[in-house]
Amino acid sequence: MEVSGGGGFLLLLFVVVLMPRSATVLLADAARRTLTDVSSPPAPSPAADAPILPGVVVSPPTAVKIPTEGDNHYQKQVLVAVILSLVAVIVMAVSATYAWSFWRKAREALDSKDMKLQNRSNGHMLLPVLGKLNSNKMSSKEVIAMMDFSVLETATDKFSEKNILGKGGFGCVYRACLDGNVVAAVKKLNCCRQEVEKEFENELDFLGKIRHPNVISVLGYCSHEDTRLVIYELMKNGSLETQLHGSSHGSALSWHTRLKIALDAARGLEHLHEHCNPIIIHRDIKSSNILLDSVYNAKISDFGLATYGGNHNRDDINPSGTVGYVAPEYLLDGQLTEKSDVYSFGVVLLELLLGRKPVERVGEPHCESFVSWAMPQITDRTKLPQIIDPVIQNTMDLRHLYQVAAVAVLCVQPEPSYRPLIADVLHSLVPLVPVELGGTLRVVEQPRSAG
């Protein structure tokens, strides 16, 4: 049943003004009569005059009142008043619900009109749009601001080399200065392949729906001829890959910072696996897709290959991902579950421990994955402290090192059912990360020895 706005209002007016009034009049009348009864003196009872004997308990006399025709009339009036009041309350509730739903529909219509207008304009209004990215129902591209190519050209100084933050398989990522002082990262995809177009659409689709502190935020997009651009929040410390394998060789990442990064990435992944409905499988977890802000908060990026969980088979989805990070059952049989992401996460955890790339050349043309060569040493407590990244050697509690190594080894088990859920990984990392970095570990300062 649909009630128009005007009809609903008239109904509401009737209910609010007339219904309670008639009920109130009846109730007041009934009450007045009842009060009149109570105020008139009671008829003398014979028992009241009888002498009371000591030790004898006299029960108070019970007034037996024979209902008169008048009493019946009052009772009927009270009943009618109560029924009318009930009806009034129900009708009020129904009318209020209709009025509320009408108001909501009108507001949604107004919002989507605003959004379309904004998309047609030059997309300068990034910030108001951010608050609206949380919708899971709307098509995400509708809620992400479309930006003008010329605005991005100006913001990146015509995509100048000096603004390049990094290079990916499909193009470069540039530092951009929007509106004077809003900095952002712009990924420019040279879109001559269908694959790129698909990843671009996928990226916007997923990132438009997900809002989580450990998942990168997308600020806008642009389609210009053959070029596709995505605008993200700028992550000042780049990717985990550049931190570990770039010029600083991991020297900026202490033991606790590395664990914090692992914990943040696990939190982002847990959100995808446990709190999204349907669940989301990222399919491309790797160190270059874990980005770090100015204080090393980590966020998962690149949702171009992401997909919803469910029963996938080889025909549904082409196995994709990055060599060294892809789970064996997915690579060989196309079997895709959230445990594929857990495998890739385990590889990143090993990368953080060892400070080495997952796949390295061991003489032309052979490559070897550390999941195979390092396994015997990682599982040996006497050898483990010697093979970890020299930058962090002897800087941690060894018990914590054994614990993290054990988690990593479980994550990269060849059999997916032996791997833990990301929620379990998360719970085992939390106690190892200091409170001020988002975990529960309380680090006690060792007193310095005198001299």
Ligand SMILES: Nc1ncnc2c1ncn2[C@@H]1O[C@H](COP(=O)(O)OP(=O)(O)OP(=O)(O)O)[C@@H](O)[C@H]1O
């Ligand atoms: N939002 C961002 N803020 C800062 N730097 C970024 C941002 N996004 C990407 N980068 C940098 O740009 C690099 C390239 O990113 P991109 O996602 O294009 O490729 P990739 O992940 O390295 O590789 P692939 O193309 O195989 O996914 C990243 O490694 C990172 O250093």
Ligand SMILES: [Mg+2]
């Ligand atoms: Mg990337």
